[in-house]
Amino acid sequence: xxxxxxxxxxxxxxxxxxxxxxxxxxxxxxxxxxxxxxxxxxxxxxxxxxxxxxxxxxxxxxxxxxxxxxxxxxxxxxxxxxxxxxxxxxxxxxxxxxxxxxxxxxxxxxxxxxxxxxxxxxxxxxxxxxxxxxxxxxxxxxxxxxxxxxxxxxxxxxxxxxxxxxxxxxxxxxxxxxxxxxxxxxxxxxxxxxxxxxxxxxxxxxxxxxxxxxxxxxxxxxxxxxxxxxx
Amino acid sequence: xxxxxxxxxxxxxxxxxxxxxxxxxxxxxxxxxxxxxxxxxxxxxxxxxxxxxxxxxxxxxxxxxxxxxxxxxxxxxxxxxxxxxxxxxxxxxxxxxxxxxxxxxxxxxxxxxxxxxxxxxxxxxxxxxxxxxxxxxxxxxxxxxxxxxxxxxxxxxxxxxxxxxxxxxxxxxxxxxxxxxxxxxxxxxxxxxxxxxxxxxxxxxxxxxxxxxxxxxxxxxxxxxxxxxxxxxxxxxxxxxxxxxxxxxxxxxxxxxxxxxxxxxxxxxxxxxxxxxxxxxxxxxxxxxxxxxxxxxxxx
Numbered sequence: 115x116x117x118x119x120x121x122x123x124x125x126x127x128x129x130x131x132x133x134x135x136x137x138x139x140x141x142x143x144x145x146x147x148x149x150x151x152x153x154x155x156x157x158x159x160x161x162x163x164x165x166x167x168x169x170x171x172x173x174x175x176x177x178x179x180x181x182x183x184x185x186x187x188x189x190x191x192x193x194x195x196x197x198x199x200x201x202x203x204x205x206x207x208x209x210x211x212x213x214x215x216x217x218x219x220x221x222x223x224x225x226x227x228x229x230x231x232x233x234x235x236x237x238x239x240x241x242x243x244x245x246x247x248x249x250x251x252x253x254x255x256x257x258x259x260x261x262x263x264x265x266x267x268x269x270x271x272x273x274x275x276x277x278x279x280x281x282x283x284x285x286x287x288x289x290x291x292x293x294x295x296x297x298x299x300x301x302x303x304x305x306x307x308x309x310x311x312x313x314x315x316x317x318x319x320x321x322x323x324x325x326x327x328x329x330x331x332x333x334x335x336x337x338x339x340x341x342x343x344x345x
Numbered sequence: 346x347x348x349x350x351x352x353x354x355x356x357x358x359x360x361x362x363x364x365x366x367x368x369x370x371x372x373x374x375x376x377x378x379x380x381x382x383x384x385x386x387x388x389x390x391x392x393x394x395x396x397x398x399x400x401x402x403x404x405x406x407x408x409x410x411x412x413x414x415x416x417x418x419x420x421x422x423x424x425x426x427x428x429x430x431x432x433x434x435x436x437x438x439x440x441x442x443x444x445x446x447x448x449x450x451x452x453x454x455x456x457x458x459x460x461x462x463x464x465x466x467x468x469x470x471x472x473x474x475x476x477x478x479x480x481x482x483x484x485x486x487x488x489x490x491x492x493x494x495x496x497x498x499x500x501x502x503x504x505x506x507x508x509x510x511x512x513x514x515x516x517x518x519x520x521x522x523x524x525x526x527x528x529x530x531x532x533x534x535x536x537x538x539x540x541x542x543x544x545x546x547x548x549x550x551x552x553x554x555x556x557x558x559x560x561x562x563x564x565x566x567x568x569x570x571x572x573x574x575x576x577x578x579x580x581x582x583x584x585x586x587x588x589x590x591x592x593x594x595x596x597x598x599x600x601x602x603x604x605x606x607x608x609x610x611x612x613x614x615x616x617x618x619x620x621x622x623x624x625x626x627x628x629x630x631x632x633x634x635x636x637x638x639x640x641x642x643x644x645x
Contacts, residue, residue, distance in 0.1 A: 164534055190536035202531040204524050214517070215524045219536030259535065 115142040116178055117267055117299045118163070123172035125162040131170065132158040133323040140267070140316075143297045147310045147331075150320035151343060156303045157199050159320070160269050163301070164196050165189050176267070190219035195265030199272050199303075201256040205245025209236055212244045212255055213262050220263030229258045232288045250281035257288065268292070268300040275305075289313055307339060319343075347488050352610050353603075358495040360602025361502040362564070364595060365557040366575050367582035368505055371594040372550030373430075375583050376526050379438055379547070380449040383456035384579055385572025386463075387551045390429055391422035391558020392567040393463060396474050412477035415559075419501075422555035429459075430551020434544050442543075456572065463569035474562035494563040501560055505553060506595065512549070513591070522546050526589075585625055587635030596636045601625070 118140040126132035133155040140146045148156050161167045163174060165186040174182045181189055190196070204212050213225045213236070230237040233254040239247065244255060253273060260268060270289070274282040290313050292298050304310050310317060310331070317334055319327040319342045327338055366388065373381045395418040402414035433455060441448035476494060483492040513519040524532040525542045533539045561567070561575070578601075586597025604624060609617030629635075 166530060166534065185538075186530075186533045187536050187538045190534060196534045198531065198534070202528055204527045204531070206527055207520070207524060211520055211524075214520060215532065215535050215537065218521070263536070 116140075116175070117142050117144065118301070119173075119175040119178075120163070121173040121175065123159075123162060123169050123174065125158060125167050125169040125172075127158075127167070131323065133162070133320075135324060136172070138318060138325065140299050140301060143299055144315045145293050145300045145302060145313055146316045146318065147314040148301060148303045148318050148320060149305065149307070149310065149339060149343060154320045155323040156320055157271055158323075160196075160198075160271050160301065160303065163269060164194065187219075190263075193219075193264075193266035195219070195260035195263065195268045197256045197260045197268070197270045197273055199275070201249070201252045203244035203247070203252045203255055203259075205243060207244055208241050209244055209247070209255055210240040212259055216259035216262040218263070219265070222263060225262050229261050232261070232291070233258050233284075250277045253277055253285065254281065257285065261292070265298065268298055270300060270302045270304075272303050272305070274309075286313070305343070307336065307343075348610075350486075351489055352606055354489070354491055354495075356603035356606035357599065358499060358602070359606055360599035361499040362560070363578055363582050363602055364598035365498065365502040365505065365560055366554075367579045367586075367594050367598055368502070368509065369550040369553035369555075369557065370579045371583050371586070371591050372509075372553070373547055374580070375586075375588050375591065375594065376522070377442075377543070377546055377550070378445065378588075379442070380445055380452065381438075381550075382449055382453035382576065383433065383459060383572075384551075384554055385574075385576035386456040386459035387426045387429060387554035387572070388558040388561065388575055389463060389567070389569065389572040390459065391426050391555030392474075392562050392571055393467060393558075394418060394422040394425050394555065395559045395562045396467070396472055396567060399474055412479055415477040415480075419556055419559050422559040423552040424555075426555025426558070427548040427552030430554075431544060431548040433551070434547040438547060439540070439543065460569045460572070467569070469569065471566035471568035473566050476563055480563060498560050498563065501556070505556060509553070509591065518545070581625060585628065585635055587637040590635070590637035593635055593637030600636070 116139060120136050120138040123136040124131060124134050136159060148159065150156050158167060162169050165184060169182065173180055176189070176192060176194065181192070204215065207215065217223070217225070235251055236255055236258055239251065244252065247255060257273060273285055273289070277285070286309055289302065293300070293313060302314070311334070314331045316330050317328065317339070318325050319339055321342050326342055329335070369387065370381065370384050373379050373384065395415070398414045398418040398421060402411055437451055437455065438448060441451060480494045480497055483490040484496060513523060521532070521537050521542050524537060525539050529539055561571070582594055582597040582601060585601060586593030586595070601621065605617060605621045608620040612620065
């Protein structure tokens with residue numbers, strides 16, 4: 115089954131067009147990685163899928179339904195979870211309250227123990243304000259907040275960027291576990307090709323707002339990917 | 346000694362009135378950053394609701410139940426003012442969230458319309474509301490007589506404050522409001538309908554203006570222009586307290602209340618008013634963002 119399909123998507127800010135003619139699809143249970151240098155439009159693409167930016171042209175289809183005109187909250191209700199770049203934790207809400215806001219999108223009433231099992235620190239710090247956590251802890255909270263509502267599809271925007279190495283490893287393990295045990299489909303924006311190869315099923319590389327390379331992960335050509343990633 | 350006590354009580358009493366007037370505005374202006382110039386008219390609506398309730402009780406119920414009109418008027422004023430707030434938000438404010446100056450002008454216009462509406466329905470002259478009998482007289486403490494009506498307003502403002510605190514910090518709906526005010530876009534991405542939250546928050550702020558209007562009927566006659574005399578005080582309290590900090594409004598209200606009473610005691614009513622304004626100007630030079638500073642949703 116088709117999870118997500120983007121048809122001829124064009125979007126940007128005000129007058130400037132940041133992404134052009136994007137054709138992309140994610141199948142059920144598939145992890146799709148998006149790679150590319152900084153500023154080529156990866157975050158804009160994810161924001162367009164989430165509905166924060168409305169596309170100038172093209173369509174966003176989620177589970178074969180056209181959601182191009184829907185608000186982000188409706189998309190979240192339909193099962194899209196979003197872990198944005200910069201984490202976007204509610205600073206004056208406690209860790210637990212942040213997770214409770216994450217529950218708004220789903221039918222769940224309580225925070226599942228599995229989520230705490232992924233990130234035990236969140237249980238320990240549940241009463242602290244989100245804004246008082248370190249960057250790595252906030253990133254764990256952002257991922258947990260997206261997972262509590264049992265989304266069928268996850269958007270992860272550079273979840274390991276700027277985070278201390280031991281937490282990077284932990285987050286990578288969680289992403290692999292979500293893929294293998296929860297079978298959640300994902301779009302993962304990631305720069306680390308080794309990690310991409312260990313978790314992805316399919317890879318797209320973006321440059322200057324367009325898809326310049328795509329292949330399934332077992333046939334990927336490292337040199338070609340590096341060519342687009344190098345500055 | 347007893348004069349000091351009296352000044353303190355009057356300060357607390359004025360503070361509680363200011364707090365009640367400003368609580369709703371602390372939500373609509375403080376949290377949502379909407380400069381609602383019609384806030385005073387929402388207070389006026391609450392006052393007229395009390396007047397209408399009084400007349401309904403006189404016409405339709407035996408006189409022994411008369412006193413209950415006031416108890417019933419408080420929730421009705423809250424609901425009616427919240428209803429007006431909801432209509433305002435839905436038909437006007439929601440188009441102006443990113444345009445503070447336009448919303449200032451537009452809500453001022455709404456205020457004028459509401460004043461005229463009151464004039465058309467109730468007539469231009471002031472009308473009186475008879476206080477319920479249980480609020481007549483006062484509590485004797487030593488040589489002092491503390492009027493029950495003032496004590497009641499003090500109690501009402503504290504009750505409202507506890508209610509607001511409970512709503513924001515203990516309920517799911519209040520949690521959604523706080524999330525939206527802290528990070529609107531992310532709350533939306535997590536499935537919170539920010540439209541509904543905006544509508545509800547504005548309605549709650551307006552509702553508390555209605556409650557204030559209800560309390561104000563205990564202080565004197567009411568008229569269509571009642572709101573204009575309170576709107577300045579309300580904004581003053583919220584700005585001194587700190588925009589975006591609900592509990593700054595408490596400090597602001599009681600601070601202004603005590604200083605105002607003390608100045609009036611030491612000089613006279615008009616010099617006292619001048620001194621309090623000078624104090625506020627000086628204070629805002631020193632702390633432009635008010636007593637309690639808290640980052641709220643910026644005017645994005």
